[in-house]
Structures are given as C-alpha cells and as structure tokens.
Amino acid sequence: MKSLLTKEMKLAASPLSYLFLAFAAMTLIPGYPILVGAFFVCLGIFQSFQACRESNDILYTVLLPMEKANAVRAKYIFVCFIELTALALAAILTAVRMTLLRDAAPYASNPMMNANLVYLGYIALIYAEFNVLFLSGFFRTAYKFAKPFVSFIIVSMLTVGVCEALHHFPGLTFLNGCERLPAQTAILLCCLAVYALATALSCRRAICRFEIIDL
C-alpha cells in the first residue's frame, strides 16, 4: 500500500490537486458563499483523475503485482488526504475568523455564511458527496468521469444553496454565529461521521465495481 501511495503522489496526481488546496483560504472571504471553496478543492482532485486517464495510470497499476482492490483503496486514501488537508487548513482559518477576527467589520455585517464549526461540517458533507458520487461513479468504468462529476456539481451546488439558506430560517440563526458551540460541535461531529461512513461505503462499492470491469 505504501508503494501504491507513492505512485499516487509521484506519478498519478496532478499538481493542480495540491495547488487547489489554496481554495481552503476562501474561508476568509466575506460576503461570498465560502462553501464553494470545498467544491474547488474537489475540482483539483478531479484534475488528477483526468491526468490518470491520459497517462494510462489504471492499466499501469493493474499490471503491477498487487491486488486490484488496493489500487482503489490507494486512490481513496489519496483523495481523503487532499480533502482532510483542505479541511485542516479551513479549520485553522475558521479558528482565526472565530477568535481574532470575530468582530472585524466585514464579518460582523456578513450576509452570507460565516466560518464556524457548522461550516466545517458542511465542508465534510461536500467531500462526502464527492466521494460517493464521483469516486464510486468513476470506478464503474475506470474511464468515464464526466457523468459522475456532473452529478457531483449538481448535488454540491444544491448543498451550497441549502446550507447558505438554512441560517436564515427562524431558530437556526445559531448555525451562522459563534454562539451555542456545543450544538455546533455536535453538528460538526455528525457531518464528520457522515463523511467517514459515506467514504467507507463508497470505497467498498468502488472495489466491487472495479473487480468486475474489463479494462
């Protein structure tokens, strides 16, 4: 598995997957739907899959002496590494926004989503959607990725819209502030649990699909 991960990082990954981690910094933009940053991180990961197809990565990998299931697991681990790194960067910037910049004028009058613990949970949900819709969809053929990615775009944009709208509903304003931290923490933990479960199930499904396809 270590060798496969080295292969993913050194040969298969597009540099854009790493560069697009910078979109985690969208967390700091006031008056903007900052959750879109998570979508851009996924777009960066998508570039690696595009590069993989162009470089015959899947064929190269299945010819190596290893189990096919591990080829899928290595892709998932790489994707989770990018996603969790982006989430960690967003968490650091969220902490800055919630503490040092808490009373900064652009954030105090921000009509859009604020960066807080719930926002981090929403990011995890976007990543879960990517893993379920795109990753598992890709391994249906290990070649075609347009349809899975379009499904992800539609669902993730709807999610961004819903998450932006939620805090405007009566009784849900706490979703956008720095108050009721225990409730926010519970939401974040639930979203992280959804991410972990969805990714594990998606990986299992992708392995089954990859085992039966002809390359």
Add this chain to the structure above:
Amino acid sequence: MTPLLEVRGLRKEYSSFSLGPVSFSVDAGSIMGFIGRNGAGKTTTLKSILNIVHPTGGEIRYFGMDIRGNERAVKQRVGFAGGAVDYYPRKRIADILAVTGRFYENWDEAALRKYLDAFSIDPAKTPRELSEGMKVKLNLAMALSHRAELLILDEPTSGLDPVSREELLDIFGYLRDQGAAILFSTHITSDLDKCADHITYIRQGQLISSGRLDTFLEEHRRQGTGNDLEEIMVHYEKEDFREKLAD
C-alpha cells in the same frame, strides 16, 4: 516440465464478438508468436490471460498456479509490455522506473541500467520525448528489470521502422538464449519467420492452430496452402472484395 503459461479453453463473450475456446502453452526458453488479423481477438486473449478482462470460461495457469488467487505472485514473475503504450508521458522516466521498482521483490537496478544503456534510453527524458521504437524498448526494459521469466508483449513491433523491428527481434533472441520465454502478438508474419519457435494462430476469435512453427509450415506446404506464414494467413483470411463489391 511444467509450462510457464498454460491456457486451456479460454473463452470470452461480447455481444458482437466471441473468443475461443483458445488453448496453448508457452515453455521456458521459447518464443511463441500469437498471430491473427486485426480484430481477430489477440489483444482480448492477452488481456484475458493477464486478468485485465474477465474470461467467460477456461483456465489460465502460470508456473503451474492458477492466476485466480495467485495474481500477485504471478505478476512478480511475468512482464507485460503493450507495444508503444506510454505510461505517464510527461513524467521523467527515472521517476517512473523508481516507483515501478518499489513493487517488485526481484527488481535489479544493475540490470535496469544495463538495459537502458543498451537501448540508449536517457532516464532524464519523458516517455513523450521517445520515438515509438524507444517506447517499446522502455516497456521492455521495465519488464526485464524485475527478472521476468515470461514476457507477454502485445503488438510490440507494430508501427516500428524495419531497423527497430530487426533490433527488437534480436533482443527477443537474446532473451530466449538467457532462458526467458516470450509470448508476443503480431500481424506482421515476417517477424515470426525470423524468431518464433511456436505459433498460435487465431481467426475471428477461433483457434486455428497452436504448436511448433516448423511443423505448422510443413503441414501447410504439404497441403499446398502456403509456403510461409504470410501465404498461409492470406490463404485463410483473404476476402474477395471484387465479388462483394459487384453484388
């Protein structure tokens, strides 16, 4: 002696094409040419025996072991090169080789350097900077550097100039002398006349013959169906287009 590769009753069904049953075996220190027209099922057969496509039926054994359940062990001892397929065309060859070597227990750096020198491959280049012939040689160097006992090559000579083809056939002969076995598919029959010991011939997915090349040629000379592989293949395959177009 146990054959390095034994294929028994291999079948693969597609909606518009059906392969097999195909049976043949490859012994150590021999070169088996796998011939047939374009679309005859050569690549499907090779992909099936490498478990890249899933056969509908049949048995594939390497070194006496069924590939199912032993894929990892088998692939340590088998090398595959798909002609001029270039993996990671924009990465440095040195990086590709360094990563590839991590997967093989018998990876031999000294042998790799020897092959790269002999084939004049600069590891600082990227695969996209190589000619078609050099790409085949790079794939071959990768396969040989883990001391593969059996090399499976899909159309390695297609698209090469006559000099590169001749060089490649020389390399095959050298490897056979070293004890390796080679199974390579081609539709260029003159390549087999020069180096193959055995041939397996398939036509429209069906096995026509598999055995020693000299016996195959002798039988066809006796039957008057051709003196060499090209004539035999033309005898079996040629369609009368004048008649078809006149209808």
